[in-house]
Amino acid sequence: xxxxxxxxxxxxxxxxxxxxxxxxxxxxxxxxxxDPAAVMAGEAGAADEKFLAQLREQFSLDKPLYExxxxxxxxxxxxxxxxxxxxxxxxxxxxxxxxxxxxxxxFSAFLISLTAGVALGALAAARxxxxxxxxxxxxxxxxxxxxxxxxxxxxxxxxxxxxxWLPGFGYETIGSNATGFAxxxxxxxxxxxxxxxxxxFFAAVYxxxxxxxxxxxxGLDFVKTARAKGLSRQLVMRRHVLRNALLPVxxxxxxxxxxxxxxxxxxxxxxxxxxxxxxxxxALTQRDYNLLLGVFFISAAMVILFNxxxxxxxxVVDPRIGAAA
Amino acid sequence: MSAFWKRFSRNRGAVLGLIILAVVIAIAIVxxxxxxxxxxxxxxxxxxxxxxxxxxxxGTDTLGxxxxxxxxxxxxxxxxxxxxxxxxxxxIGVPIGAIAGFAGGRIDDALMRLTELFQTVPNFALAIVLVxxxxxxxxxIVMAIAVVSWPPVARxxxxxxxxxxxxEFVDAARLAGLSGRxxxxxxxxxxALSPIIVMASLMVATAIxxxxxxxxxxxxxxxxxxxxFMIGAARTVIRNAWWLSFFPGLAILLTVLALNLIGEGLSxxxxxxxxxxxx
Numbered sequence: 001x002x003x004x005x006x007x008x009x010x011x012x013x014x015x016x017x018x019x020x021x022x023x024x025x026x027x028x029x030x031x032x033x034x035d036p037a038a039v040m041a042g043e044a045g046a047a048d049e050k051f052l053a054q055l056r057e058q059f060s061l062d063k064p065l066y067e068x069x070x071x072x073x074x075x076x077x078x079x080x081x082x083x084x085x086x087x088x089x090x091x092x093x094x095x096x097x098x099x100x101x102x103x104x105x106x107f108s109a110f111l112i113s114l115t116a117g118v119a120l121g122a123l124a125a126a127r128x129x130x131x132x133x134x135x136x137x138x139x140x141x142x143x144x145x146x147x148x149x150x151x152x153x154x155x156x157x158x159x160x161x162x163x164x165w166l167p168g169f170g171y172e173t174i175g176s177n178a179t180g181f182a183x184x185x186x187x188x189x190x191x192x193x194x195x196x197x198x199x200x201f202f203a204a205v206y207x208x209x210x211x212x213x214x215x216x217x218x219g220l221d222f223v224k225t226a227r228a229k230g231l232s233r234q235l236v237m238r239r240h241v242l243r244n245a246l247l248p249v250x251x252x253x254x255x256x257x258x259x260x261x262x263x264x265x266x267x268x269x270x271x272x273x274x275x276x277x278x279x280x281x282x283a284l285t286q287r288d289y290n291l292l293l294g295v296f297f298i299s300a301a302m303v304i305l306f307n308x309x310x311x312x313x314x315x316v317v318d319p320r321i322g323a324a325a
Numbered sequence: 326m327s328a329f330w331k332r333f334s335r336n337r338g339a340v341l342g343l344i345i346l347a348v349v350i351a352i353a354i355v356x357x358x359x360x361x362x363x364x365x366x367x368x369x370x371x372x373x374x375x376x377x378x379x380x381x382x383x384g385t386d387t388l389g390x391x392x393x394x395x396x397x398x399x400x401x402x403x404x405x406x407x408x409x410x411x412x413x414x415x416x417i418g419v420p421i422g423a424i425a426g427f428a429g430g431r432i433d434d435a436l437m438r439l440t441e442l443f444q445t446v447p448n449f450a451l452a453i454v455l456v457x458x459x460x461x462x463x464x465x466i467v468m469a470i471a472v473v474s475w476p477p478v479a480r481x482x483x484x485x486x487x488x489x490x491x492x493e494f495v496d497a498a499r500l501a502g503l504s505g506r507x508x509x510x511x512x513x514x515x516x517a518l519s520p521i522i523v524m525a526s527l528m529v530a531t532a533i534x535x536x537x538x539x540x541x542x543x544x545x546x547x548x549x550x551x552x553x554f555m556i557g558a559a560r561t562v563i564r565n566a567w568w569l570s571f572f573p574g575l576a577i578l579l580t581v582l583a584l585n586l587i588g589e590g591l592s593x594x595x596x597x598x599x600x601x602x603x604x
Contacts, residue, residue: 017445032458141338145582147534149541150556150574153563161564262449266538270560280450284457284542296454299447307445 014304019073021300025293026072030065032289051085081294086286091294095276099298101171102275104187105194105268106260110306112199113260114253117206118246124207125214125245126237137211143204148263152197152270159193166193169272194271198263202256206249213245247314254310258303332594339590345583349576353404356397364398364550365390375568386555386569387562396576399552402545403580406466407533411525413471414532418478419514419521425479426486427509437483440476448473452535456544463546466539470532481524485517519595523588530584537577552577 037055056062063071075082081091124136143151160168167173172186217223218241226236261277268277276295283291334340352359362368367389368381375384375392383392425436455469489495490513498512539545540553541560552573559569 017442020442021446028454028458033460141585142578142582145530145534145578145585147537147541147553147556147574147577147581149538150570150577153556153560153570154574157563157567258445258447259449262447262453265449265453266541269542280453281542284453284544287457289458292454292457296447296450299450300445303445303447 010308014308017304018297018301021297022073022076023069025076025297026069028293029289076297081297082290084283084288084291086288087282087291091291094279094291095294095298098274098276098279101273102261102264102268102277103302104191105198105273105275106257106264106302108191108195109198109202109264109267110253110257110260112195113202113206116199117203118210118242118249120203121207121210121249122214122237122242122245125211125218125241128211128215133211136207140204140207143200144208146201148197148201149266149270151200152194152267155193155197156270166190168193171274190273194267194273198260198267201263202253202260205256206253209249209252210245213248214241217241217244250310250314254307254314257306257310260306261299261302329594333590336590336593338586339593342583342586342590345579346587349400349580349583350404352397353400356394356401360391360394360397362394364394368394372566375572383572384566384568386559387566392555392569392572395550395555396552396572398550399555399573399576400580402463402549402551403533403536403577406463406470406536407529407584410467410470410474410532410536411528413467414475414528415478415521415525417471418475419482421475422479422482423486423509423514426483427490427505427513433483436479440479443473444476449535449538452539453542453544456539461539461544461546463549466536466544466546469539470535473535474528474532478521478524478528481520482517485520486513489513489516523592523595526584526588526591530581530588533577533581533584 037052079092081095083089084091084094087094120136120140124133127133156168159166167190171190172178172183173190176183176186178186214237218237223236223240226240227233231240264275264277265280266277267273268275269281272278276298280292280295280299282288283295368391369378369385369389371385371387371389373381373385373389376382377384381391381393383396386392386395421436421440425433425440452469452473455472456465459465459468486509495508495512498508503511536545537551537553537556540551541557543554543557545551545554545557555573556570559566563570
């Protein structure tokens with residue numbers, strides 16, 4: 001009963017956020033300079049009068065604003081995100097076509113950044129003040145200041161152009177017709193560079209957080225007790241300090257997931273990764289606002305999904321939370 | 326002030342950051358004197374390799390434009406947008422956080438819901454949408470960056486105000502008959518200044534990164550040469566002309582790194598107690 005209530009309140013919150021974003025999208029179309037129908041159709045010159053008239057009718061642009069909003073919300077609820085005049089396809093179809101690639105990329109990057117960040121942060125904290133700590137924190141500081149797309153370009157230059165170790169473009173080898181395991185291997189090779197570059201920036205973020213949190217926890221009384229009762233330093237670090245330090249890291253990782261989805265736009269653009277980030281870039285260059293707003297809506301929905309996942313991870317890291325909630 | 330400077334200069338990274346930033350600011354100031362010509366002008370043959378002609382030490386781009394000149398003029402745009410957008414974000418975030426923390430109750434609830442909402446929405450994607458819909462210009466870029474970066478400010482200020490408003494000097498001010506507004510403006514906020522300054526210096530760094538990312542995607546002001554634009558324009562020729570993306574990227578990296586180092590130094594110098602405990 002309690003769990004059902006919890007899920008219900010979560011779902012209500014998710015619905016409220018999505019509703020606000022849909023409304024914001026609607027207002028943005030109307031805030032843009034020019035005729036909303038032309039905005040939805042993309043660059044005004046590209047759309048013919050017949051299509052504009054059809055759009056006006058479809059979205060009832062002659063009706064009062066609040067009525068239009070209701071119609072718009074109703075359409076989005078049915079996954080009708082409009083039609084991309086430029087790509088000659090419904091926006092929803094375009095997005096769902098590209099979504100798996102983005103999910104693969106962002107989840108891989110999320111896992112890479114979280115494991116690398118926590119492991120290296122823990123190592124730095126364990127060796128606080130030593131040369132390993134200095135090296136790790138300096139590297140984190142530099143990666144934290146590096147533009148994501150530039151890191152991606154440099155990675156292509158080094159690992160793909162110079163060393164020829166990994167493919168630098170695309171999702172799989174074009175025309176390879178591989179299936180099953182061979183295809184998965186091919187995709188995995190294409191995935192490495194984008195996932196690692198996207199993950200690196202966030203690894204730096206999680207690393208700094210893990211290190212700071214561990215040093216804070218290491219000074220607490222229960223750690224002294226654990227040491228005093230004769231547990232080895234390593235065991236105390238792993239079981240007592242790291243476990244407690246992970247809580248703030250996981251919380252922030254969930255919040256930061258939104259940035260990860262935004263970062264995917266840059267990574268996918270550089271690596272020609274056929275996900276929704278690349279789709280967003282295409283929408284930008286073609287001034288396809290309907291598609292742009294559709295991608296924005298879906299990425300917001302993805303962030304909410306990430307938040308729910310971190311909530312679940314949270315329960316694993318700290319069993320008290322699941323029980324108390 | 327001298328005690329502050331002493332603590333700041335003890336942090337070697339912060340001093341290094343200050344030196345790098347001073348160089349970037351100097352370049353931004355002298356750019357129009359050093360390179361009076363427009364950075365958009367074709368001055369040499371295209372794809373001139375760097376370190377070949379002393380007049381064009383960093384080579385030329387796909388259209389024969391001077392890379393060094395572009396870097397110098399780009400420094401102006403990056404710093405300008407970084408500073409102005411941070412200022413605007415503070416103008417939004419500080420009042421919201423201060424009012425939420427000071428008023429409490431329903432007002433606090435409503436304002437924090439709003440803040441949470443803006444934090445949930447993917448920041449960079451929202452910035453892209455805002456700039457694209459309102460057409461790329463310095464003003465729209467500043468506005469978009471400010472809109473996505475105020476929530477952490479509001480949360481920080483709210484937390485500071487919540488802890489400060491229970492202090493004795495606030496009670497004393499209230500007994501002295503000061504209005505709520507006067508207490509907030511004259512007693513509470515000035516005491517919350519140092520964490521806000523630290524956050525602002527880090528926000529300038531993030532704003533520069535976001536601006537460069539927007540320009541990279543082609544959402545820069547079409548009249549302003551910027552580092553992100555230079556990399557974006559060179560993206561497709563990365564295989565033949567590495568220097569076109571390498572140097573602007575290095576400029577962004579150094580500037581952002583400098584600001585982050587300064588932010589950490591400020592944090593140490595302004596909260597000496599925290600610094601000693603923290604590391």
